[in-house]
Amino acid sequence: MALLNPWALILLPVIYLPFWLKSRQGQMYSWLDLVPHDKFSDTANLILKAMTSLLLACIVIALASPRGPDQKINKIGQGAQTVMVIDRSVSMDHPFAGDASSGRAAEIKSAAARRLITRFIDSRPDDMMGVVGFTNSALYGAKITNNRDAIHAAINAATSSAINQTNIGAGVTQAVSLFDSIESSGSRAIILLSDGAGKISPRVKHKIKETLESRKLSLYWIVLREPDDISIFSASNSQFAEGSEPAPIELDKFFKSLRIKYKAYEADNPAALQSAIQDINTREKKKIQYSISIPGHDYSTDFIVIALFLSLLILIAKNLRVHSWQDA
Structure with a gap:
């Protein structure tokens, strides 16, 4: 006692x-x-x-x-250990492009992300999730846990606005570090959600490469783009010289070079964002076993x-x- x-x-x-x-x-x-x-x-x-x-x-x-005394109970289900890495730059408070003929703006990107991620969390009761936000630096949200109240609170905080910078490297490295404090159990993945990509230094790239590959983590990148933005899937991207690519294309190439399971998505409206999250939902469902404290x-x-x-x-x-x- x-x-x-x-x-x-x-x-x-x-x-x-x-x-x-x-x-x-x-x-x-x-x-x-x-x-x-x-x-x-x-x-x-x-x-x-x-x-x-x-x-x-x-x-x-x-x-x-x-x-x-607290009690520990082993739990077995279908899910994954996942860390949500969410862009908190000011641009996330801009709306999707919407329908030009309607004269109305679409849903705010951060609000759509909050709504759909919350639905994603609620549909996966066996998942253990962590949350990291980032602007000019990483912002710790929640450790990897199955406590849904803590996860929802962290998602609400991570989808609020911050300052006008996008330091993806800091967000990813912080997300990887969360897996160090928990034993591996089944599928492990990082879901990166951003509407842009800043430059990552060679030192940070080396650290990301080393940690992601050593821990065998899956990586999913959802790019919330606007119609005038460069698409990472465009066939004309090959015209850019090595080292002169726009930041999103350079980052996508870097992620593809890693020896991990990686997939990128682009979403220019809430429906496309929902489709990307649903695809991740089907990919990351394996047997998971973990203990919960009562x-x-x-x-x-x-x-x-x-x-x-x-x-x-x-x-x-x-x-x-x-x-x-x-x-x-």
């Missing part, structure tokens, strides 16, 4: 108060020999003091919040219930006492 608030035990001496304080209730007599000795009343008074002392002890122990029993509630029961007994006993001998 563990105590969450052990400092509360310094209040334990209050349990002696019922025996230390003298009661002034009852009748006053000038000569005590007039009053017969009442052994029953003395015993009842002692019992009431003991009950009051026990009541105070229960309250103090409840304040200390005693908890039982918090130990909270004994503070039990002590509060005991304290309430003792309070009721004391109240009843106090109202049953004889107040006067006048009618005797």
